[in-house]
Amino acid sequence: MHETAGVPAEIEQELARDFDLTESAHGAHGVVTTPAVRVDATFLDAVGPQLRIVANYAVGIDNIDREAACDRGIVVTNTPDVLTNATAEHAIGLALSLLRRICEGDRALRRRDPWEWGPDFMVGDSFEGKELLVVGPGRIGRRVAQLGEALGARPTLSGRGDDLLEHLASADVMSLHCPLTPETHHLIDTHGLAAMKPTAVLVNTARGAVVDEAALIVALQAGSIAGAALDVFEYEPAVSDELLALENVVLTPHIASATHDARLAMGMLCVSALRAVLLEGRPPPNAI
Ligand code: GLV
Numbered sequence: 001m002h003e004t005a006g007v008p009a010e011i012e013q014e015l016a017r018d019f020d021l022t023e024s025a026h027g028a029h030g031v032v033t034t035p036a037v038r039v040d041a042t043f044l045d046a047v048g049p050q051l052r053i054v055a056n057y058a059v060g061i062d063n064i065d066r067e068a069a070c071d072r073g074i075v076v077t078n079t080p081d082v083l084t085n086a087t088a089e090h091a092i093g094l095a096l097s098l099l100r101r102i103c104e105g106d107r108a109l110r111r112r113d114p115w116e117w118g119p120d121f122m123v124g125d126s127f128e129g130k131e132l133l134v135v136g137p138g139r140i141g142r143r144v145a146q147l148g149e150a151l152g153a154r155p156t157l158s159g160r161g162d163d164l165l166e167h168l169a170s171a172d173v174m175s176l177h178c179p180l181t182p183e184t185h186h187l188i189d190t191h192g193l194a195a196m197k198p199t200a201v202l203v204n205t206a207r208g209a210v211v212d213e214a215a216l217i218v219a220l221q222a223g224s225i226a227g228a229a230l231d232v233f234e235y236e237p238a239v240s241d242e243l244l245a246l247e248n249v250v251l252t253p254h255i256a257s258a259t260h261d262a263r264l265a266m267g268m269l270c271v272s273a274l275r276a277v278l279l280e281g282r283p284p285p286n287a288i
Contacts, residue, residue, distance in 0.1 A: 133158060221242070231256045
């Protein structure tokens with residue numbers, strides 16, 4: 001028995017070939033979870049002792065208490081690789097939307113603001129020649145660096161302890177690609193934001209809580225950084241009124257991996273993991 005969490009029809013069909021699907025996790029041998037589901041001891045105990053695998057329909061696993069799963073002998077899997085390009089594309093798309101004021105221009109037209117072409121009308125910035133700081137040198141971060149370089153930016157890949165403040169001070173565009181862990185919680189805080197140039201912009205497609213959102217709002221309101229492009233939020237799905245009120249902010253609802261291809265491939269990784277554990281009795285390659 002398995003729980004499906006609003007998966008694409010193709011994935012539901014694949015699952016239905018081998019498993020009995022239920023909406024309720026209680027009594028399931030495997031569950032498909034999303035970043036919106038907190039998988040902790042209470043959740044696992046509510047599902048029951050027969051549970052053998054939690055297949056997370058995401059690469060990030062900060063929603064899962066791995067120790068609680070491990071204590072109960074439950075396999076946890078995620079969906080690496082197949083969403084790398086989609087997520088990197090989205091990060092670059094957000095950065096371009098912000099730098100080139102695409103969403104701002106779209107909003108102005110929808111409001112029917114009067115306008116005409118002018119040499120200084122809605123002038124933005126190019127990616128070309130910018131210092132691109134990628135925080136989190138994993139698969140997605142490396143792909144962002146590649147795409148940024150193709151657009152003429154100069155990428156630097158940085159790990160957590162890796163002279164972050166120094167790198168922040170020289171970045172024009174800073175894009176976050178690290179997992180959310182106790183060590184990266186509020187990695188970008190008041191100090192980090194203060195280190196950034198007033199012309200710099202922050203892009204977050206990682207997890208909201210990697211940034212201290214209250215401190216980010218203060219920095220944006222004070223103009224101590226030039227803008228932010230956010231796909232993730234500290235108190236997701238809540239998005240603060242202060243962010244919504246700012247013109248120099250681009251917001252999307254946690255859709256960085258949401259291409260048809262990526263979401264199907266992610267689903268197939270979940271299906272293969274469930275088959276491996278429940279039908280074939282072997283550990284799946286994407287087990288954490
Ligand atoms: C989505 O946020 C993911 O971690 O895959």
